[in-house]
Amino acid sequence: MRPFLVQILLALIFGGMAAAESGVVGRYLAGGGSDVQMLLTIQKPVPAAFIVLQQIPPGVKMTSASPAPSGFVQDGATVKWLVKRPRPGSLILSMQLSRQVAEEQLQGEISYRHPENGSLVVRKISY
């Protein structure tokens, strides 16, 4: 089976599991390694924008990412994605690292303003 088909299949499976939560939730699809994938599930009410922050372990560099990140902070130690006008459904962020990392070294979070009350919501990306 081709990799992108696997991604879609996994997105459908985990997307359904995350459907019970509202807003935006994230989960790492690949358990470590150099290819890291995050599945983001977006539920109604959908925020106008959300930010994904991914920490890069010390000594590791990000070689590529899809979609391209909005920017970096702390000399590349943190990657930022600003997702504007998301639609309900699933979104996969993937990045390739310069070397393999253990699953527990992956740390990321999603933040957004709640569309109904404006409060700031910050969620860890789960394994």
Add this chain to the structure above:
Amino acid sequence: MNSSNSVDVNGNAIRLIREQKGLTQLYLATVVGVTTDTISRWENRRYPSIKLENAKKLAEALEVSLEELLEAEAGAEGEDGSVAEGADSAAVQTATETSAAPIAAGRLQRLLARRRLWIGVGGGLLAVVVMVGFAVWSNRSDIRATRTMPTHTAPNLPFPVLIQTTGAVEAHNTLLIREELLGDCEAVGPADEGAAKQFGKNPRWIGKLSNGKAVFLYLVEPGKKLRPDEEIGFSGDVISREGQSAGDAIGGPTRIVIAPYHWVDSDKDSVISDSEILKAYETYSIPGENLINFTAIEELWLAGKYAWNKKTQTFVPSSLADGKE
């Protein structure tokens, strides 16, 4: 008054006047031409109904005007005695007693008629009050409009103003939002046929509620002569009903202060944080509208820090030395 030839007199007044003048019941009975029992009965009943002729004689005997003997309280019920008085013999008095039942029935009918009248009048008034109240209620304005805008902006930096309107007005009702700006500034609306709509100092919006909501977003460009600590004022109202002369006032903040900080930077720390840019998106971005230059805001956000350039009157991104946001 019971009928045209009888009047309701005030029994208490009769007794009081008689005693004040030192007259006896016998004297009054003799002058009027009735028995002392009749006089006693008139005095002991609050509002006996007596023949007009006898009432006049009674007034003469008491040396007062007839009006002074008439019932003092409007709507007071008369007492029996209309037949018994006027008789000058015991036989007539006996006849009075024997005819008490039909007299009571007549009075009861009159009483009921009066009550029906009052109930009718009261019911009518109540119906009018209810109808007027309903008319006012159904025509009331449920519209609530609130202005949202930043607390500050830079001298040369356009900032958004959002008017959120909610209400239960029917979909066919057209809303008119009228804003008035005070200070050196110009308002710009969403593009109309390719060009941004120039509002001057009086932004206007005509539209309808959709699912009970409507949103009107416009930009305000502060004048270049404005200096830090100067203000721009706002006032506005919403017209939602035909023939409405005075609109419902728009709530929310009514002034914005000029300061050398970006309007997104709510805590004025020269850093546009994740939380602040998310708030800007959540509050002021409307699908299909490109009024706000979010690209420029993102540049300052990604830079980590920014500085105000007095010469160019613009913000300049400047990376944080320590790499922190």
